[in-house]
Amino acid sequence: MTTITPSTFRPTQPRTVRAGRAQDAHTSDYTALAKEIKAAGLLERRPRWYAVRTVVLAAAVALGFVLLFTLGQTWWQLLVAVYFSVVFTQIAFLAHDSAHRQMFESGKRNEWFSRVIGNLFVGLSYGWWMTKHSKHHANPNTMGKDGDIRPGAIIFTQEDAAPVSGLHAKIMAKQGWFFLPILLLSGADLHVSAVKAVLGAEPVKHRVSEGILLAIRLIGFPVLVLLALGPVLGAAFLVVQVAAFGLYMGGSFAPNHKGMPLIGENEKVDFLRRQVLTSRNISGRWVVPTAMGGLNYQVEHHLFPNMPSVNLRKARPIVQRYCADLGVPYTETTFLQSYGIIIRYLHKVGVKSADPFDCPLAATYRAAA
Numbered sequence: 001m002t003t004i005t006p007s008t009f010r011p012t013q014p015r016t017v018r019a020g021r022a023q024d025a026h027t028s029d030y031t032a033l034a035k036e037i038k039a040a041g042l043l044e045r046r047p048r049w050y051a052v053r054t055v056v057l058a059a060a061v062a063l064g065f066v067l068l069f070t071l072g073q074t075w076w077q078l079l080v081a082v083y084f085s086v087v088f089t090q091i092a093f094l095a096h097d098s099a100h101r102q103m104f105e106s107g108k109r110n111e112w113f114s115r116v117i118g119n120l121f122v123g124l125s126y127g128w129w130m131t132k133h134s135k136h137h138a139n140p141n142t143m144g145k146d147g148d149i150r151p152g153a154i155i156f157t158q159e160d161a162a163p164v165s166g167l168h169a170k171i172m173a174k175q176g177w178f179f180l181p182i183l184l185l186s187g188a189d190l191h192v193s194a195v196k197a198v199l200g201a202e203p204v205k206h207r208v209s210e211g212i213l214l215a216i217r218l219i220g221f222p223v224l225v226l227l228a229l230g231p232v233l234g235a236a237f238l239v240v241q242v243a244a245f246g247l248y249m250g251g252s253f254a255p256n257h258k259g260m261p262l263i264g265e266n267e268k269v270d271f272l273r274r275q276v277l278t279s280r281n282i283s284g285r286w287v288v289p290t291a292m293g294g295l296n297y298q299v300e301h302h303l304f305p306n307m308p309s310v311n312l313r314k315a316r317p318i319v320q321r322y323c324a325d326l327g328v329p330y331t332e333t334t335f336l337q338s339y340g341i342i343i344r345y346l347h348k349v350g351v352k353s354a355d356p357f358d359c360p361l362a363a364t365y366r367a368a369a
Contacts, residue, residue: 029270029272029326030270030271030272030303032322033272033303033318033319033322034304036318036322037304037307037315037318040314040315040318042304042307042311042314042315043304043306043307043311044308045102045103045104045105045308046308046310046311047103047104049308049310050094050097050102050103050308053094054094057087057090057091057094060087060090061087061091061121064080064083064084064087065224067080067083068080068224068225068228068229069228073229073230073233075233075236077229077233077237078236078237078240080237081237081238081240081241081244082240082241082244084241084245085187085240085241085242085244085245085247085248086244086248088121088122088123088245089122089245089248089249089252089293090293091117091118091121091122092118092122092124092249092293093252093292093293093294093295093309094117094293095113095114095117095118095122095124095126096114096133096293096295097293097294097308097309098110098111098113098114098117099111099114099118099126099129099130099133100305100306101306102306102307102308102309103308111126114126114130115127115206115209115210115213116213119194119210119213119214119217120213120214120216120217121217122217123190123191123194123214123217123218123221124190124191124194125193125194125195125197125198125204125210125214126210127197127198127202127203127204127205127206127207127210128193128194128197128198128202128204129194131202131203132147132148135147136148137302137305139263139274140257140274140275140278140279140302141257141260141261141262141263141278142262142263142264142265142267142274142278143157143159143262143263143264143265144265145265148257149257149262153178153182153185154175154178154179154182154346155172155175155346155349155350156258156262156346156349157262157349158349158352161349161350161352162352172349172350173347173350173351174350175346175347175349175350176342176343176344176345176346176347176350177343177347179254179342179343179346180247180251180339183246183247183250183251183254184243184246184247185243185246186246186247186249186250187242187243187244187245187246187247187249187250188242188243188246189246190246190249191218191242194214194218195214195218198210198211198214199211222234222238225237225238225241252291252292252293252295253295254339254342255280255282255296255333255335255338255339255342256279256280256282256295256298257278257279257280257298258342258345258346259280259338259341259342259344259345259346260277260278260279260280260331261277261278262278263278272303272328273328275299275302275303276299276302276303276319276323276328276329276330277328277329278302279298279299279301279302279331280298280299280331280332280333280338281296281297281298281299281300281316281330281331281332281333282296282298282332282333282334282335282338283296283332283333283334284296284334284335288335289313293309294309294310294312294313295309297309297312297313297315297316299316299319299330299331299332300312300315300316300319303315303319
């Protein structure tokens, strides 16, 4: 098991950016791995798995509404709110898989399945998310290109932290400790971003369809909750549901890349190394893959985004061995270890003490150059 705690990675070494034979060899590295993965049958669709998963989640949604309308006006309903957050996040994982064309042979079926369940059940705009997520997959942890590391409530890079001053700088210095509380607000932020997107802030295909589905979810669901529980308990239910959804959703995606090496906007890195060096796997038995929708196998997912998530665990030993043979660092930690890395990294950025030369990964590549 390898744990890496880099602050930033600038792959300027000849081994990475040199044109000609070296770069061609790096390109062939991924081709050879892809052939091995395909030969193992790991890129084949798993329709039965996804059918069962869809039915189970549909039943889970139905159970949630049964509980909502039968338990009555009791504060135990707040547990039902948390339950809905878990179910909605699991549906988001399913929409994620479909958006990556893991479920159906037809691209349109994948697109519409993800669009319908993403907007109607999760409350996220498929069009907005797809644009954002595609850029992330193309350039993970790449400054100026990956929207997931753009500055906002949290500053992720030393470059973005440098010009911050005054009260903002004092708050930023504590951002490592604010990270988890901020995740409680991320659910509301996702809903707001979805609404802004379908109202015309960004280009969205099938805007009208998404708007209708999104309105049913973001207006219809709260109305049902308020009718069932009344204004006070209903409002508390909705606050808990959105906060728990943000914590679960954001908490599942954050360990995958936060605190991993960053790549300069104009740096050239071949596909295999770009995906592996910036991604982190989360170890654990069946509980972790189930809770994270298979996204704990982030290295494999980034290398083969259209691989059914249930197959990622089978790809893991192949990718681990292959990376070991190439000498490419493969990162895997426990869930708690990953958050320790993230919080320490954000603290370094916040106090502006992150040193671009303290990255073990950068040192490894510099030594090999």
